[in-house]
Amino acid sequence: xxxxxxxxxxxxxxxxxxxxxxxxxxxxxxxxxxxxxxxxxxxxxxxxxxxxxxxxxxxxxxxxxxxxxxxxxxxxxxxxxxxxxxxxxxxxxxxxxxxxxxxxxxxxxxxxxxxxxxxxxxxxxxxxxxxxxxxxxxxxxxxxxxxxxxxxxxxxxxxxxx
Amino acid sequence: xxxxxxxxxxxxxxxxxxxxxxxxxxxxxxxxxxxxxxxxxxxxxxxxxxxxxxxxxxxxxxxxxxxxxxxxxxxxxxxxxxxxxxxxxxxxxxxxxxxxxxxxxxxxxxxxxxxxxxxxxxxxxxxxxxxxxxxxxxxxxxxxxxxxxxxxx
Numbered sequence: 001x002x003x004x005x006x007x008x009x010x011x012x013x014x015x016x017x018x019x020x021x022x023x024x025x026x027x028x029x030x031x032x033x034x035x036x037x038x039x040x041x042x043x044x045x046x047x048x049x050x051x052x053x054x055x056x057x058x059x060x061x062x063x064x065x066x067x068x069x070x071x072x073x074x075x076x077x078x079x080x081x082x083x084x085x086x087x088x089x090x091x092x093x094x095x096x097x098x099x100x101x102x103x104x105x106x107x108x109x110x111x112x113x114x115x116x117x118x119x120x121x122x123x124x125x126x127x128x129x130x131x132x133x134x135x136x137x138x139x140x141x142x143x144x145x146x147x148x149x150x151x152x153x154x155x156x157x158x159x160x161x162x
Numbered sequence: 163x164x165x166x167x168x169x170x171x172x173x174x175x176x177x178x179x180x181x182x183x184x185x186x187x188x189x190x191x192x193x194x195x196x197x198x199x200x201x202x203x204x205x206x207x208x209x210x211x212x213x214x215x216x217x218x219x220x221x222x223x224x225x226x227x228x229x230x231x232x233x234x235x236x237x238x239x240x241x242x243x244x245x246x247x248x249x250x251x252x253x254x255x256x257x258x259x260x261x262x263x264x265x266x267x268x269x270x271x272x273x274x275x276x277x278x279x280x281x282x283x284x285x286x287x288x289x290x291x292x293x294x295x296x297x298x299x300x301x302x303x304x305x306x307x308x309x310x311x312x313x314x315x
Binding site for chain 2: 137153
């Protein structure tokens with residue numbers, strides 16, 4: 001903890017530069033690896049994935065900083081959960097991009113957090129129609145196909161059929 | 163001349179997806195309005211399976227009924243391998259041989275559910291106490307504990 005914490009410069013996919021402390025940056029396994037590879041903390045770290053735009057990276061860094069703070073202060077689970085929950089509340093576009101960025105950067109807990117959000121949104125849908133509405137999916141089944149797929153899932157029942 | 167009849171490979175059933183791409187231009191415009199989960203995750207299918215891996219069998223059934231391509235996603239064997247290994251319905255009854263015989267993890271799960279459903283229908287006609295007692299005394303798990311009450315869809 002007492003050793004110096006140099007600043008690392010990240011270059012986002014849309015060519016913006018962000019400076020963050022090394023201790024934050026290395027919470028991403030991929031950035032950590034890239035820094036170790038060059039061995040030079042002054043070298044700019046390019047983020048080559050489409051999802052790593054300035055907007056998304058700012059959010060990812062906000063998450064990493066907050067969690068670093070939680071770890072250092074030994075924050076209560078309750079406080080952490082509250083932050084996480086608020087962090088999940090975003091537009092679909094941002095949620096999806098954050099998932100892709102967390103996956104690319106190999107930040108496990110952020111990836112899990114956002115995937116769980118999407119899974120929860122799917123679980124909230126009580127019928128296939130709800131899922132189509134919520135996720136903007138076009139219905140391409142014929143009625144016969146629907147029956148076939150229903151038969152393939154015998155642990156559900158069709159309440160309209162009874 | 164002998165005409166051999168070959169068994170239909172199981173894989174064909176999983177192939178019903180994909181051909182859904184003939185949307186006309188107004189459909190496409192509509193689809194642009196909101197980000198589509200499929201569109202975003204086509205770049206990384208593994209991530210999509212991280213999400214689907216968090217879903218229970220009932221939700222996965224709804225996912226499969228949403229569209230052809232979602233059915234293909236929801237039929238991914240690795241999702242069902244997990245459910246077969248952990249759900250009370252299957253976890254004590256699967257063996258590598260039974261999985262092969264049933265035609266895969268999802269089919270095995272479905273066949274077990276079908277059996278359980280039959281048992282439930284049989285016992286529905288008698289009183290609940292008998293049903294409970296029988297399942298408890300034979301060391302089996304209660305239907306409700308097995309896959310829960312039937313899930314309306």
